[in-house]
Amino acid sequence: MNILDVKDLSMHFPIKKGLLQRTTNVVKAVRKVSFTLEAGDSYGVVGESGSGKTTLARAVLHLLKPTSGKIYFNGKNLTSMNDEELRQMRQHMQMVFQDPHSSLNPRKTILKSVGEPLMIFDQLTGRELASRVQELLELVGLGREHMYRFPHELSGGQKQRVGIARALALRPKLLMLDEPTSALDVSVQALTLNLLEELQNQLSLTYLFISHNLAVIRYVCDRVAVMYLGQIVEEGPVDRLFDTPAHPYTKFLLSAVPSPEPQNDDDEQILEGDIPSPLDLPTGCSFHTRCPVKVGKICETVEPVTVNLGQAHSAACHLCQVNP
Amino acid sequence: MEIKDLALHFDTFEGTAKVLDGVSLSLERGDTLGVVGETGCGKSITAKAILGLLPTPPARIVGGQILFKGEDLLTKNQKEIGAVRGTRIAMIFQDPMTYLNPVFSIEKQMTDVIIRHSKQNKKPLNKKQARDKAVELLESVQIPSPAQRIGEYPHEFSGGMRQRVLIAMALSGDPELLIADEPTTALDVTIQAQILRLLKGLVNRLHLSILLISHDLGVVAKLCKRVAVMYAGNVVETSSIENIFNSPLHPYSKGLLNSIPKLKKRDATLEGIAGSIPSFITPPQGCRFAPRCTEAMELCQKVKPVLAQVEPGHSFACHLYPACRPADA
Amino acid sequence: MTIKRILNATGPDAGSVSQSAWTQWKEKRESSIRDIRLSWYLFRKSPTSMLGAVIVGVFLLTVLIGPMIVPFPEDATGTVHIERKLIAPNATHFFGTDDLGRDIFTRVVMGTRISMQIGLIIILVAMGIGVPLGITAGYVGGWLGETIMRVTDMFLSIPGRVFALAVVGAMGPGMVNCIIALSVVWWPGYVRLVQGRTLAVREESFVEAARAVGAQKGRIIFSHILPNCSSVIIVKASMDIGMAILAAAGLGFIGLGAQPPLPEWGVMISEGRNFLPDWWWYATFPGLAIFTTVLGFNLLGDGLRDILDPQSRG
Numbered sequence: 001m002n003i004l005d006v007k008d009l010s011m012h013f014p015i016k017k018g019l020l021q022r023t024t025n026v027v028k029a030v031r032k033v034s035f036t037l038e039a040g041d042s043y044g045v046v047g048e049s050g051s052g053k054t055t056l057a058r059a060v061l062h063l064l065k066p067t068s069g070k071i072y073f074n075g076k077n078l079t080s081m082n083d084e085e086l087r088q089m090r091q092h093m094q095m096v097f098q099d100p101h102s103s104l105n106p107r108k109t110i111l112k113s114v115g116e117p118l119m120i121f122d123q124l125t126g127r128e129l130a131s132r133v134q135e136l137l138e139l140v141g142l143g144r145e146h147m148y149r150f151p152h153e154l155s156g157g158q159k160q161r162v163g164i165a166r167a168l169a170l171r172p173k174l175l176m177l178d179e180p181t182s183a184l185d186v187s188v189q190a191l192t193l194n195l196l197e198e199l200q201n202q203l204s205l206t207y208l209f210i211s212h213n214l215a216v217i218r219y220v221c222d223r224v225a226v227m228y229l230g231q232i233v234e235e236g237p238v239d240r241l242f243d244t245p246a247h248p249y250t251k252f253l254l255s256a257v258p259s260p261e262p263q264n265d266d267d268e269q270i271l272e273g274d275i276p277s278p279l280d281l282p283t284g285c286s287f288h289t290r291c292p293v294k295v296g297k298i299c300e301t302v303e304p305v306t307v308n309l310g311q312a313h314s315a316a317c318h319l320c321q322v323n324p
Numbered sequence: 325m326e327i328k329d330l331a332l333h334f335d336t337f338e339g340t341a342k343v344l345d346g347v348s349l350s351l352e353r354g355d356t357l358g359v360v361g362e363t364g365c366g367k368s369i370t371a372k373a374i375l376g377l378l379p380t381p382p383a384r385i386v387g388g389q390i391l392f393k394g395e396d397l398l399t400k401n402q403k404e405i406g407a408v409r410g411t412r413i414a415m416i417f418q419d420p421m422t423y424l425n426p427v428f429s430i431e432k433q434m435t436d437v438i439i440r441h442s443k444q445n446k447k448p449l450n451k452k453q454a455r456d457k458a459v460e461l462l463e464s465v466q467i468p469s470p471a472q473r474i475g476e477y478p479h480e481f482s483g484g485m486r487q488r489v490l491i492a493m494a495l496s497g498d499p500e501l502l503i504a505d506e507p508t509t510a511l512d513v514t515i516q517a518q519i520l521r522l523l524k525g526l527v528n529r530l531h532l533s534i535l536l537i538s539h540d541l542g543v544v545a546k547l548c549k550r551v552a553v554m555y556a557g558n559v560v561e562t563s564s565i566e567n568i569f570n571s572p573l574h575p576y577s578k579g580l581l582n583s584i585p586k587l588k589k590r591d592a593t594l595e596g597i598a599g600s601i602p603s604f605i606t607p608p609q610g611c612r613f614a615p616r617c618t619e620a621m622e623l624c625q626k627v628k629p630v631l632a633q634v635e636p637g638h639s640f641a642c643h644l645y646p647a648c649r650p651a652d653a
Numbered sequence: 654m655t656i657k658r659i660l661n662a663t664g665p666d667a668g669s670v671s672q673s674a675w676t677q678w679k680e681k682r683e684s685s686i687r688d689i690r691l692s693w694y695l696f697r698k699s700p701t702s703m704l705g706a707v708i709v710g711v712f713l714l715t716v717l718i719g720p721m722i723v724p725f726p727e728d729a730t731g732t733v734h735i736e737r738k739l740i741a742p743n744a745t746h747f748f749g750t751d752d753l754g755r756d757i758f759t760r761v762v763m764g765t766r767i768s769m770q771i772g773l774i775i776i777l778v779a780m781g782i783g784v785p786l787g788i789t790a791g792y793v794g795g796w797l798g799e800t801i802m803r804v805t806d807m808f809l810s811i812p813g814r815v816f817a818l819a820v821v822g823a824m825g826p827g828m829v830n831c832i833i834a835l836s837v838v839w840w841p842g843y844v845r846l847v848q849g850r851t852l853a854v855r856e857e858s859f860v861e862a863a864r865a866v867g868a869q870k871g872r873i874i875f876s877h878i879l880p881n882c883s884s885v886i887i888v889k890a891s892m893d894i895g896m897a898i899l900a901a902a903g904l905g906f907i908g909l910g911a912q913p914p915l916p917e918w919g920v921m922i923s924e925g926r927n928f929l930p931d932w933w934w935y936a937t938f939p940g941l942a943i944f945t946t947v948l949g950f951n952l953l954g955d956g957l958r959d960i961l962d963p964q965s966r967g
Contacts, residue, residue, distance in 0.1 A: 188585035190596030258542035
């Protein structure tokens with residue numbers, strides 16, 4: 001049984017205007033996204049702004065209520081649960097947030113922040129709480145001396161480790177990581193990624209790793225999905241997708257990454273234009289407004305279906321149909 | 325431009341932080357230099373010090389010179405520096421949204437800047453001429469339909485467009501040097517590629533010199549020919565872009581390169597650099613990187629290494645190279 | 654543990670399990686102590702804030718020990734000493750005497766207690782009503798939030814003094830009614846302030862993180878939102894106490910607040926106004942007392958805002 005099964009998940013945000021709060025427009029942040037995770041996977045989700053990747057994580061975790069679709073965690077249907085059942089499910093799925101500087105309550109000590117889930121679910125207090133929190137802090141490479149400090153006294157890397165410790169407090173099986181190292185320096189990022197890998201092995205965790213940084217995804221994940229304007233445009237094993245990308249957007253994304261190797265030259269292709277606003281989605285294939293290899297009317301009018309390219313690699317592009 | 329041994333202190337509640345400890349950089353006309361470093365290395369502060377943008381009660385320049393075409397900018401008073409800003413040296417910053425006033429149209433903001441610079445350059449323009457120049461500038465940064473869009477407001481532009489507007493405003497005074505402080509950090513990867521290409525084109529077309537501050541070596545590699553690596557208020561290595569990747573000399577540069585995940589293939593393991601930056605209030609005597617350095621020797625704790633040239637265009641400051649010992653040590 | 658080895662090249666080893674209670678307490682409070690020292694340092698830097706703090710300090714001291722040290726305690730209530738009426742300020746009567754021979758210094762000092770009572774009760778009641786409504790409106794939102802805000806708006810649109818006048822007019826004069834009237838006028842300001850702050854705090858990452866670890870609504874409100882609203886509430890409250898005292902004195906001046914013979918400052922000015930300018934001390938000293946007190950609280954509030962505002966702490 002898969003640990004996570006997402007079927008046709010959509011997240012729409014109505015825009016309400018006026019005194020009577022009439023819905024004037026809808027932001028379709030996530031549109032019919034489906035994927036599955038097996039226990040122990042490291043699944044990466046890559047995209048730029050407007051891709052919907054952050055919203056996706058929150059929808060899976062039910063921090064936002066999905067507009068439609070189904071989410072199964074270990075076979076249990078999350079979308080049919082009520083608030084209290086969902087709250088109980090939180091013990092099994094947790095999240096590490098992006099900005100270490102704002103994901104910790106500035107008024108609470110590290111002990112209180114990391115211990116919060118333990119106080120809520122296990123009703124721990126006093127010495128028991130302190131010793132369990134100390135264990136968690138040591139797991140991420142911090143120590144007892146950090147317990148009574150406030151967030152502003154810690155560095156960004158340390159704060160992020162506190163966030164990881166907090167997420168692990170209830171021994172979850174699924175961990176969602178929303179750009180966990182984007183706000184960190186490169187040297188600290190490397191240490192944090194290594195930590196995450198060790199923790200995954202030690203605690204048998206499944207990761208859903210969201211990032212805009214393709215190199216980090218390559219380092220951490222075995223499978224990856226590329227998102228654009230709320231849809232998965234390509235999905236597959238990391239090495240295969242990065243070495244032989246099928247979707248035009250993936251190809252441009254890969255070539256746009258400024259690589260430290262200076263051998264890349266001006267024969268690279270640069271994607272023109274801006275990312276369309278999610279308020280005003282293009283018809284047909286959402287990438288056609290910027291796609292230099294579009295084949296014509298079909299790209300503007302018909303939404304491409306996901307084509308299986310073999311070896312668990314799939315892409316949603318009309319061109320992929322043409323090449324068998 | 326040449327920065328010689330710039331030293332800067334910051335007065336804080338807990339003491340005086342010796343933030344810049346003898347920074348030396350140089351940049352030729354038409355050259356592109358990238359300054360790379362992590363949080364706290366002092367790269368942004370150095371950039372702001374050039375244009376006198378630091379608040380001088382807590383910040384104090386305690387030594388060194390900033391020579392721009394032979395003149396020391398540190399000896400200039402407020403008025404003289406004001407004349408340099410925008411017209412001879414221009415600067416663009418990280419987050420385009422906060423650097424544009426949301427309640428004024430782009431036209432108003434650009435014409436204001438253009439008129440002011442034109443007065444400083446002793447060739448004053450009126451409103452109509454300024455507007456025409458603004459449209460021209462917007463076109464040069466590849467904003468589509470500039471004549472129509474100039475009347476719009478910042479929130480109607482996307483992030484990449486806003487940064488282009490800021491670049492256009494920076495160019496309006498015909499500067500010779502452009503300082504760019506993390507100009508693409510807040511932008512998406514595909515938009516970042518566009519902006520970098522634009523900046524590269526400007527260097528070629530206008531013979532513009534660029535000082536690029538970034539924490540991302542990849543971005544620096546795309547745009548710059550030379551790079552300076554900074555750590556804890558010191559420049560630890562300067563070299564050409566090729567050399568920093570092929571043969572980094574300073575242990576910090578090596579550590580940094582080993583921490584960057586590669587796109588082309590998965591690394592075996594990234595190294596990272598353990599520890600954290602030293603306190604600026606009680607900095608280590610000797611080399612500031614010594615506490616974290618895997619190759620530290622006893623000498624490193626006691627004596628601070630100076631920048632010494634290993635081969636033309638490649639210098640670093642580390643006791644692994646005997647010439648880095650200061651003359652009196 | 655390999656993780657620890659990788660991450661802490663210079664990390665200290667884990668603290669020993671058994672420590673004396675004192676060291677443990679110190680360890681727990683170390684960060685808070687450092688915070689307080691920094692706040693004090695920043696506060697000290699501003700002369701106006703220090704002035705405000707001194708004034709408020711003197712005020713509070715007077716409230717506490719005033720009645721014990723006044724030279725003529727019986728003058729605070731209805732004694733009459735016609736023989737020593739309207740004496741100018743001298744060594745025995747620092748502020749002079751009024752037309753009934755009562756020592757004005759004593760009455761001003763006793764008046765601090767009354768002012769403190771009035772100011773404190775008004776603000777506490779206003780906070781007690783306004784803060785919960787504000788947090789509810791901000792966090793829960795929806796039609797409940799809208800309703801709260803519109804009712805608040807209605808109250809805010811009525812001029813405060815006029816409204817208080819109307820309430821007292823309907824209920825009759827007296828200190829208690831004056832307090833009730835002013836409390837009714839004061840709470841909407843807190844709703845507005847707290848609702849705005851709640852809206853901001855609600856969007857912060859750590860609130861989302863709290864939900865992700867399973868916190869219920871009540872926990873989030875009390876444990877996360879309220880503490881992060883406290884700075885703005887404290888700043889507003891400290892300035893408001895001064896303004897509430899002023900408002901109560903205003904009502905006392907027109908005879909609708911505290912009633913004579915209570916030594917309330919507004920009442921004293923009202924009585925003394927007939928004796929200007931020849932017997933100037935009668936109205937002047939209570940007036941100076943109001944002026945200084947309100948100034949002190951305003952300066953203190955300003956100073957607190959400067960140190961509590963997260964941005965200025967850099």
